[in-house]
Amino acid sequence: MSDSRQSLSLSLSAGDALVVVDVQNDFLPGGSLAVPHGDEVVPVLNRYAAAFQARGLPIFATRDWHPPNHCSFREQGGPWPPHCVAGSKGAEFPPALQLPSSTVLITLKGTEPEQDAYSGFERTDLGARLRALGVLRLFIGGLATDYCVLCTAKDARKLGYTVFLLLDAIQAVNVQPDDGRRAEEEMIQLGAVPIRWKHLAG
Numbered sequence: 001m002s003d004s005r006q007s008l009s010l011s012l013s014a015g016d017a018l019v020v021v022d023v024q025n026d027f028l029p030g031g032s033l034a035v036p037h038g039d040e041v042v043p044v045l046n047r048y049a050a051a052f053q054a055r056g057l058p059i060f061a062t063r064d065w066h067p068p069n070h071c072s073f074r075e076q077g078g079p080w081p082p083h084c085v086a087g088s089k090g091a092e093f094p095p096a097l098q099l100p101s102s103t104v105l106i107t108l109k110g111t112e113p114e115q116d117a118y119s120g121f122e123r124t125d126l127g128a129r130l131r132a133l134g135v136l137r138l139f140i141g142g143l144a145t146d147y148c149v150l151c152t153a154k155d156a157r158k159l160g161y162t163v164f165l166l167l168d169a170i171q172a173v174n175v176q177p178d179d180g181r182r183a184e185e186e187m188i189q190l191g192a193v194p195i196r197w198k199h200l201a202g
C-alpha cells in the first residue's frame with residue numbers, strides 16, 4: 001500500500017485491543033478452505049500479539065465454528081467446502097500461532113446450521129467484552145481480508161471504534177482476483193487506517 005503513510009507512527013496504549021480473525025487450520029494452506037498465503041499472517045500476528053501482551057493490552061481471537069450440516073457448505077447449497085467444523089482439527093488454531101493464554105476466544109461464530117456469520121461481532125459477545133474493557137481502538141488482522149476481516153472491520157467502524165487494519169497480517173481468498181484489494185479499499189473508505197508493523201513505535 002501507500003508509502004505516504006511511512007511517517008505514521010503509533011504507540012499502543014490503554015484502550016487498544018488486538019483482534020485476530022479466524023486464523024484456523026482450515027484457512028491455511030493444506031486446509032479445506034485454504035486462503036492463499038494464509039500461513040504468512042501467522043508470524044506477523046505473533047509479533048503483534050507479543051507487543052500487546054507486553055503492554056498488558058487485551059487480545060481477542062475469533063473462530064469460525066460450524067455444525068457439520070452448516071448452510072455455508074456446498075452439500076447444503078452454500079458457497080464453501082465444509083470447513084471449521086466445531087471441535088475438528090481444521091477449526092483449531094495452527095500450532096505456530098502464539099497467542100497468550102489470556103487471549104479471549106470468540107468462538108460462537110456461525111454455530112447455527114441455518115445462519116452464517118462473517119463478522120466477529122455477529123451474534124457474539126465481542127462487542128460487550130470490548131465495552132466492558134473500555135476498548136476504543138481495534139487493531140484487526142487475520143483471515144480472510146475479503147470476508148471475515150472485512151465484515152469485522154465494517155461492524156467495528158459502525159460501532160464507532162477506531163480501526164487499524166494490519167496490512168501485513170491479512171490475506172485474501174480472492175474468488176475474484178481483485179476482491180482483497182477492493183476489500184482493503186472499502187475498509188479504508190470507511191475510516192480504517194491501514195498500518196504495518198513498522199508503524200508501531202516502541
Ligand SMILES: [Zn+2]
Binds near residue numbers: 064072084110
Ligand atoms: Zn465459515
